[in-house]
Amino acid sequence: MSKLAPLSGYETAANTNSFRHRFIRDFKLNRLLYFMMIPVMLYYVIFHYAPMYGAIIAFKDFSPMKGIIGSDWVGLQHFQDFFSSYYFWRILKNTVVISVYSILFMFPAPIILALLINEVRNQTFKRVVQTFSYMPYFISLVVICGMITDFTNSNGIINSLFSWLGYDGTAMLQKPGLFRPIYILSEIWQKIGWESIIYIAALAGIDQEQYEAARIDGASRLKQMLHITLPGILPTITIMFILRMGNMLNVGFEKIILLYSPVTYETADVISSFVYRKGLLEFGWSYSSAVGLFNSVINLILLISANYISRRVNKTSLW
Amino acid sequence: MHAENGLRNKVFDIIINTVLIMLVIVTLYPLLYVLFASFSDSSQLVANKGFLYKPLGFSLEAYKNVFSNPGIIKGYGNTLFILIVGVTLNMFLTAIAAYVLSRRNVMWNSLFTLLIVFTMFFHGGLIPLYLVVKGVGLIDSLWATIVPFAVSTFNLIIMRTAFSAIPESLEESAKIDGANHLTILFRIILPLSKPVIAVMVLYYAVEKWNAWFYASIFLKDRDLFPLQLVLREILIANSTDSMSAGASSADQYMIGETIKYATIIVATVPILCVYPFVQKYFEKGVMIGAVKG
Numbered sequence: 001m002s003k004l005a006p007l008s009g010y011e012t013a014a015n016t017n018s019f020r021h022r023f024i025r026d027f028k029l030n031r032l033l034y035f036m037m038i039p040v041m042l043y044y045v046i047f048h049y050a051p052m053y054g055a056i057i058a059f060k061d062f063s064p065m066k067g068i069i070g071s072d073w074v075g076l077q078h079f080q081d082f083f084s085s086y087y088f089w090r091i092l093k094n095t096v097v098i099s100v101y102s103i104l105f106m107f108p109a110p111i112i113l114a115l116l117i118n119e120v121r122n123q124t125f126k127r128v129v130q131t132f133s134y135m136p137y138f139i140s141l142v143v144i145c146g147m148i149t150d151f152t153n154s155n156g157i158i159n160s161l162f163s164w165l166g167y168d169g170t171a172m173l174q175k176p177g178l179f180r181p182i183y184i185l186s187e188i189w190q191k192i193g194w195e196s197i198i199y200i201a202a203l204a205g206i207d208q209e210q211y212e213a214a215r216i217d218g219a220s221r222l223k224q225m226l227h228i229t230l231p232g233i234l235p236t237i238t239i240m241f242i243l244r245m246g247n248m249l250n251v252g253f254e255k256i257i258l259l260y261s262p263v264t265y266e267t268a269d270v271i272s273s274f275v276y277r278k279g280l281l282e283f284g285w286s287y288s289s290a291v292g293l294f295n296s297v298i299n300l301i302l303l304i305s306a307n308y309i310s311r312r313v314n315k316t317s318l319w
Numbered sequence: 320m321h322a323e324n325g326l327r328n329k330v331f332d333i334i335i336n337t338v339l340i341m342l343v344i345v346t347l348y349p350l351l352y353v354l355f356a357s358f359s360d361s362s363q364l365v366a367n368k369g370f371l372y373k374p375l376g377f378s379l380e381a382y383k384n385v386f387s388n389p390g391i392i393k394g395y396g397n398t399l400f401i402l403i404v405g406v407t408l409n410m411f412l413t414a415i416a417a418y419v420l421s422r423r424n425v426m427w428n429s430l431f432t433l434l435i436v437f438t439m440f441f442h443g444g445l446i447p448l449y450l451v452v453k454g455v456g457l458i459d460s461l462w463a464t465i466v467p468f469a470v471s472t473f474n475l476i477i478m479r480t481a482f483s484a485i486p487e488s489l490e491e492s493a494k495i496d497g498a499n500h501l502t503i504l505f506r507i508i509l510p511l512s513k514p515v516i517a518v519m520v521l522y523y524a525v526e527k528w529n530a531w532f533y534a535s536i537f538l539k540d541r542d543l544f545p546l547q548l549v550l551r552e553i554l555i556a557n558s559t560d561s562m563s564a565g566a567s568s569a570d571q572y573m574i575g576e577t578i579k580y581a582t583i584i585v586a587t588v589p590i591l592c593v594y595p596f597v598q599k600y601f602e603k604g605v606m607i608g609a610v611k612g
Contacts, residue, residue: 026426033419040416047467051443132343140529142547146554160368201606221331254532279446292444
């Protein structure tokens with residue numbers, strides 16, 4: 001077949017009704033496209049779908065010698081072990097608490113920053129604030145955690161500040177009670193600017209005539225912010241919130257792994273850090289996969305529920 | 320009424336500007352502290368409590384130690400390899416997939432899209448992924464940090480959206496001239512998509528530059544460690560000893576402190592130098608991404 005043919009037959013393809021005909025026509029027409037897609041599909045099959053299939057080791061007693069298929073089934077054994085273990089409530093609580101804290105404190109922070117930046121009238125100052133507030137986002141996580149470790153050290157700068165207030169310096173990362181505040185505050189510090197970009201973009205799309213009208217009615221800037229600006233970016237806020245909910249249990253475990261220690265497991269250990277430790281450091285592969293699968297399923301349920309509720313409540317949804 | 324509002328607006332402006340200036344200070348100061356500390360004399364730095372407004376004394380000792388550390392040099396090399404090879408592969412596959420998925424009249428495209436998007440929301444988990452990577456023989460090879468992350472679904476969706484926005488009529492004439500899909504992609508779509516390409520390259524590059532976690536589980540050979548893994552040892556596990564070898568243990572501790580700061584500077588300055596120039600692309604990227612996929 002010539003190279004021209006695949007590009008000139010859409011009408012005939014559309015007019016043929018039977019599935020088999022459409023199937024064959026489509027393949028003939030778009031052969032090159034399907035061919036181009038092969039490497040990408042292979043990538044998804046091998047590195048995304050194969051691990052999903054591999055997750056069945058959560059129901060098996062996986063031994064590397066026997067392989068995934070050859071290993072013996074144990075049913076829900078690993079799940080039962082996990083649910084009845086001492087760790088279950090601890091890591092579930094930590095995961096939920098850290099997630100809820102980050103939704104409470106971290107989610108609104110960039111929205112507030114965007115609203116503030118939006119009110120700045122001096123363009124140069126606006127650029128300066130934006131440039132500097134994005135900056136920490138580009139510092140790697142490892143470096144950020146290195147800085148946190150150093151600053152919260154017993155003779156680090158944060159302790160030095162507190163010592164002026166009569167507080168006696170201790171290594172703050174060794175205190176279970178301080179882990180979450182350190183985690184959340186440093187998250188806000190690093191990401192507030194970056195995450196505000198999307199809201200700043202949304203703000204640019206608000207109809208300016210509404211402000212004119214409000215000004216004529218004598219509304220103050222604060223009132224304009226609350227009654228025009230905020231509702232104007234509500235759809236964006238909703239979408240971001242749904243995405244956040246879908247990731248609720250995926251708290252940033254890379255950061256936790258870098259910052260926690262056995263002393264702070266009590267408040268810092270979350271599902272994914274537990275999966276990492278049990279699975280890769282202690283080789284409890286099946287057990288750890290069961291915990292990971294539990295995490296994935298809950299995430300999916302949360303995402304679907306948040307999307308459903310949002311679609312019902314304010315007609316905004318991901319799909 | 321209006322005068323009152325004018326006064327209120329002034330107060331409002333002052334409050335907002337003050338809050339934002341404080342925010343800038345809080346954001347910048349930790350970075351300045353690191354910079355000052357890295358040039359400080361280590362014994363003076365360790366003795367110091369509280370703020371730094373300038374380097375305490377002046378010493379390049381820490382930087383000499385950092386640059387004579389083979390781990391850091393090798394780490395830079397490995398990261399550079401991962402960055403160049405990885406981002407090239409990322410861009411190649413993402414562009415092709417985005418092109419295919421943006422074609423109309425392809426029967427299976429909505430199914431492909433669904434299958435791909437699904438992977439954003441459901442994962443097999445860490446251990447099964449590890450087993451797959453082990454199974455395909457990538458453990459202890461730099462490819463383990465590249466191939467399993469060859470396409471980012473999020474970036475693919477952004478790029479597909481951008482490609483779909485290109486008017487079909489532009490492609491029609493090329494088709495009439497006998498162009499096939501590869502020609503259309505490379506001669507028409509890509510040249511028209513420079514902004515989104517710039518953004519994708521940046522997203523992938525930052526991701527590669529920062530990546531450490533999967534490298535830490537897939538790579539055991541220290542010669543393969545990317546920069547971030549070397550940094551983890553120095554900054555988190557506190558092993559600066561190899562760099563301050565020869566000094567007494569008290570001195571080692573002091574030198575170690577400045578070495579940490581110098582390491583942070585050496586690892587961060589390249590990206591902070593590039594960032595102001597590419598900032599506008601990042602902003603654009605987030606906005607493109609904000610378009611519902």
